[in-house]
Amino acid sequence: MSGVRREALVFDLDGTLIDSLPDIVGAFRDAFAANELPVPAEGEVAALIGAPLEEMAARFVADEARIAAVCDAYRRIYPTRFTRSTRPFPGVVEVLRTLRADGWRLAVATTKRTSMAVRLTDALDLSPLLDHVQGTDAGVPHKPAPDVLRLAAAAVGAEPRWMVGDTVTDLQAGRAAGLRTFAVTWGTHDVARLAGERPDVLAADLDGLPAAVGTPGGGKA
Numbered sequence: 001m002s003g004v005r006r007e008a009l010v011f012d013l014d015g016t017l018i019d020s021l022p023d024i025v026g027a028f029r030d031a032f033a034a035n036e037l038p039v040p041a042e043g044e045v046a047a048l049i050g051a052p053l054e055e056m057a058a059r060f061v062a063d064e065a066r067i068a069a070v071c072d073a074y075r076r077i078y079p080t081r082f083t084r085s086t087r088p089f090p091g092v093v094e095v096l097r098t099l100r101a102d103g104w105r106l107a108v109a110t111t112k113r114t115s116m117a118v119r120l121t122d123a124l125d126l127s128p129l130l131d132h133v134q135g136t137d138a139g140v141p142h143k144p145a146p147d148v149l150r151l152a153a154a155a156v157g158a159e160p161r162w163m164v165g166d167t168v169t170d171l172q173a174g175r176a177a178g179l180r181t182f183a184v185t186w187g188t189h190d191v192a193r194l195a196g197e198r199p200d201v202l203a204a205d206l207d208g209l210p211a212a213v214g215t216p217g218g219g220k221a
């Protein structure tokens with residue numbers, strides 16, 4: 001450990017650490033089928049990933065009762081199939097190990113609920129590499145508000161330094177929390193969309209993250 005103060009890196013989960021899009025889209029579509037509602041097209045659903053579940057559902061059904069029914073069905077169905085194809089992106093496990101060895105505290109800040117996010121990181125064997133998994137639970141404003149990032153950093157007892165994510169909402173949340181931002185293009189939003197938010201680093205994957213963030217205390221690797 002090279003830093004005197006504890007410092008943290010905050011990661012988005014879906015599309016950043018794990019390639020989870022097909023299972024999310026599949027479970028979301030299944031939730032419509034389970035309610036005998038017209039099933040949205042895969043592409044339409046994929047474009048909404050990262051938004052809160054209720055917002056996603058509201059794009060396809062109008063009334064509150066149906067939105068609630070779709071969300072309930074999703075939360076029931078998703079854990080039954082959330083590791084069907086979902087895996088950490090290539091190299092993620094090694095990068096997380098390197099960052100921990102460099103002295104960083106590692107936290108996740110996701111729009112998923114905490115209980116669901118923990119179940120998923122447990123199932124993918126990522127939990128031992130993370131100091132805390134923070135979800136967006138009832139009453140917590142979702143990203144781009146900085147609240148979930150601050151909760152994540154507080155839970156690991158560290159000063160947050162960087163936000164790592166795959167969508168513009170991650171970058172906006174990171175900036176709102178006063179963090180530097182590292183955007184990866186292997187997730188939901190493409191290069192052009194992410195570049196428009198002017199992240200400190202824009203990369204195809206996480207391989208360059210340890211060098212970009214250096215070591216706690218401001219040292220550059």
Ligand SMILES: [Mg+2]
Pocket residue numbers: 012013014015016050165166167187188
């Ligand atoms: Mg994401």
